Amino acid sequence: MISEKDYDTIIIGGSYAGLSAAMALGRSLRNILIIDNGNPCNAQTPHSHNFLTQDGEKPAVIAKKAWEQVSKYHTVEFLNGLAVDGKQTADGFSIVTQSGETFSAKKLILATGISDTLPDIKGFAECWGISVIHCPYCHGYEFRGKNTGIMANGERAFHITSLVNNLTDTISVLTSGNADFSAEQMEKFRKHGIQIIETPVAEIEHENGHLSHVVFADGRKLAFDAVYAAVPFSQHSDIPVLLGCELTEQGHIKVDMMQKTTIDGVYACGDNSSMMRSVAWAVATGNIAGAMVNSALTGETF
Structure with a gap:
């Protein structure tokens, strides 16, 4: 009372x-x-x-x-x-x-x-905080060594990628548009074997919030264990x-x-x-x- x-x-x-x-x-x-x-x-x-x-x-x-x-x-x-x-x-x-x-x-x-503010991507909200994550310090250890995506662009994407690179050797940066990186940043991506995918993300396939694939706007589908997203x-x-x-x-x-x-x-x-x-x-x-x-x-x- x-x-x-x-x-x-x-x-x-x-x-x-x-x-x-x-x-x-x-x-x-x-x-x-x-x-x-x-x-x-x-x-x-x-x-x-x-x-x-x-x-x-x-x-x-x-x-x-x-x-x-x-x-x-x-x-x-x-x-x-x-x-x-x-x-x-x-x-x-x-x-x-x-x-x-x-x-x-x-x-x-x-x-x-x-x-x-979550993007209007099918499956994103259901995975948010479970396998679509925001912070390497909060979630990174659990996805160490896993196939990982970074759904971001520019300085934010570069920063997250630099931290995640210490946790796994398999990283793809999903920019959903033209990549916005300097020549020096691109060289570091190449040095560490990090690929850049500019095709927009259309859907996150998952089971009870645990993602299995990212589907792109061109119909291509790639397997991932986790995706970091800057929203x-x-x-x-x-x-x-x-x-x-x-x-x-x-x-x-x-x-x-x-x-x-x-x-x-x-x-x-x-x-x-x-x-x-x-x-x-x-x-x-x-x-x-x-x-x-x-x-x-x-x-x-x-």
Whole structure:
């Protein structure tokens, strides 16, 4: 039952970053409200990696354990809902949910995540996070030595390919159009036996998200075990922009090393404010955000 009161902090987003921030604040006896609608971006990903003590664990299992641990701190409250609007007030901030409820707090932590914009390619969405993947650090070891595609172009494709080259000797770059690489980059591709395929991708053939072939627009079909894909994204929530938070050129919420946004009293953590998309990074930045909010609240009252 959500109490009718002002909170020290409202945390929008109750996944890894938001829960980490809540733990830091709960342990300092701050009155916290977490608003979350239970829709994490990695819901389809079967396993999380590169996180000490949790390597290979299912994301949902990590999240469940985190919720259980955070809920033991009696000053932390949870609301299953979607925050849709926010504004600054004389005393801090007010947040409105989709159901019409309004809550207020002195500080605000945005752990709202991002939304991937997936291409309209048959089979892509079903494989996303399983065998069509985004990060060599999160997924690469599991596909080491496998036949791998890089679905990207330009600098992004070159960067991903350079990292994946250490994991497998069989790489094809799928540019879906004219390749956009310098002569020096092309020479490195040739040196490492990496082929460039410019024909657009038409379909991903798979079984339960595990791809078997990439079908091209000309009807050609090639076997792959995994494909890395660089896809665009947008902020999962409109609230950062509604509050006036500045975004970076890449579209992330602009924060400093203490997770402060450009709006005083508003902090951001996790995927919405960094290109480092991992559970470990979300937990780390959430912990920093929580500690910095507690420090700010202390400075205002001590």
